[in-house]
Amino acid sequence: MQDFYMNLVKEKLKKYVYAKDFIDHATSQVEELKSKKESKMIASYGLKPCFGSGSSQEDKIINLNAKIEMLEKNIEKNKDIVDSVDYGLIGLSEEEIDITLSIYGKKQSWDKVKKLKDKYHYEKSQLYNIARAGLEHISRRLFGDS
Numbered sequence: 001m002q003d004f005y006m007n008l009v010k011e012k013l014k015k016y017v018y019a020k021d022f023i024d025h026a027t028s029q030v031e032e033l034k035s036k037k038e039s040k041m042i043a044s045y046g047l048k049p050c051f052g053s054g055s056s057q058e059d060k061i062i063n064l065n066a067k068i069e070m071l072e073k074n075i076e077k078n079k080d081i082v083d084s085v086d087y088g089l090i091g092l093s094e095e096e097i098d099i100t101l102s103i104y105g106k107k108q109s110w111d112k113v114k115k116l117k118d119k120y121h122y123e124k125s126q127l128y129n130i131a132r133a134g135l136e137h138i139s140r141r142l143f144g145d146s
Contacts, residue, residue, distance in 0.1 A: 005139045009088070012142070013105035016085040019078035026071045026078075033071070037064040088138035095120065099127055100134030 040061050089097050099120070102112055116127050 002139075005143050006135050009135050009139045009142065010104045012081070012085055012088075013101060013138075015081050017101060017105040019081040023075055023078050023082065026075050030068055030071050030075070033064050033068050037061060037068070040064065084142065085138070088141040090141065092134055092137055096130055096134050096137075100131045100138070103127065103131040104135060 040057055092100070099116060102116055106112060113124055113127060116122070117124065120127070122130070
């Protein structure tokens with residue numbers, strides 16, 4: 001049963017890394033869309049719709065509002081993921097967090113362990129032991145003793 005929780009935590013860590021990147025990217029996108037919306041509203045001020053239908057400027061503003069709303073909902077959902085994993089990370093040192101997230105949270109790459117070895121001057125087995133201990137800690141924080 002312990003492997004089940006370890007795999008669950010690994011998946012949560014992958015989602016955590018993705019969610020943090022998404023939040024940063026989406027927040028800047030929302031700001032950009034809001035400034036576009038303001039410029040469209042200023043440009044469309046005073047335009048009258050032709051033949052009873054909305055102008056294309058109004059349609060663009062509606063589309064921008066929909067995109068902004070969708071991104072803000074997705075940001076909130078991803079913040080929930082980040083908050084839950086942040087709770088699990090409480091009690092780990094920055095070094096342990098970095099090693100655990102690098103090994104189990106980030107995308108697969110050939111040199112991620114080499115980068116950690118160069119950064120922290122540990123052997124590969126020590127890095128994996130630290131990361132596994134980090135997984136156990138997060139698992140206990142999130143799901144209790146099992």
